Amino acid sequence: MKQDAALLIDTEGNPAPDNHVTGWFESAGGKRLRYAIFKSRAVRARGTVVLLQGRNECIEKYYETIRHFTARGLWVATFDWRGQGLSDRLTKNPLRGHLRRFEDLQSDLSIFLETIVLPETRLPFCMLAHSMGSLVALSMAPQLTNRIERMVLLAPFIELSNQRLPSWVIRAIAGMFRMVGLGWVGTGRDRFPREFENNALTTDRARYARNIGLYTQHPELRLGPPSASWVSQMLRTMNKVTRFEHLHSIQVPTLMIGAGNDPIVSARAVEELGNRFRAGRSIIIDGARHELLQEADRYRLATLSAIDAFIPPDQETEPEESPLNQTG
Secondary structure: OEEOOOOOOOEOOEOOOOOEEEEEEEOHHHOEEEEEEEOOOOOOOOOEEEEEOOOOOOHHHHHHHHHHHHHOOOEEEEEOOOOOOOOOOOOOOOOOEOOOOHHHHHHHHHHHHHHHHHHHOOOOEEEEEEOHHHHHHHHHHHHHOOOOOEEEEEOOOOOOOOOOOOHHHHHHHHHHHHHOOOOOOEOOOOOOOOOOOOOOOOOOHHHHHHHHHHHHHOHHHOOOOEEHHHHHHHHHHHHHHOOHHHHHOOOOOEEEEEEOOOOOOOHHHHHHHHHHOOOEEEEEEOOOOOOHHHOOHHHHHHHHHHHHHHOOOOOOOOOOOOHHHOOO
16 A cells, blocks of 8 residues: 555645545556545544445546535545546456456455455445445345444435336347457447436536536546446346345445435436345435436535534543444
């Protein structure tokens, strides 16, 4: 593990929060991943939020959100998944959103918790995940008992919405490409930058422009369309985590927040999962699009209020032993 204090990127109107440490850690297959820990100025930290990004996201995109939590006396620990942000890319074409095995993302998270979060941050540990990050968190949730106190999953990537073909057909086609050694093939054209009008992510023009500007000025941070293997692995995992047996095995209290006008993950799918999830419940932010933390304030603040009411859990005394050291 190597630390580098100058590892974060500033852009106009989006400077990095102060009081942070950054560095690299090595994950499965020798991949080098970038991480950052943002510390509160509070004398006694209220805990740590483990922030898991979605596809085609990076640490820089969450500066505004990170400031919200550090102002509440919380630390934030986050990292770039393999294949995106400044972490090691997985194909010769750095814009290809590729993934060989979903289990590699699970390894990224597990190693991050054990080697960075445990020794360097403060209890209690809660998890906040968006989209693809939510799918990873949900897939690992049975193993997170006694490690993570609570989870919030934003627009969890549990279903493909608004597709011309049924999900099982897409999964079969993507799986066939993967089986014949063509899993690296892209699934669409790179249309960056897309216009604000009719975008699927946010109704907030200023935040949308900020994020487009980040990727325009620093193209090394962004991704293009996903590969066939990425699609295959996501659909396989969606099928697994939405089964009753998996949901029944989760004991970490979980709040799922869906976006009412999300064309990527339907609010209906989030609501239905909440109804089947013993340890979880769901709420819907009516009118919001997919990126709830990048949305207009009328949606974003409602999302943050729900998160703030849920994490961190109230604790009268600080635990003597880290829950990451316990078996779940």
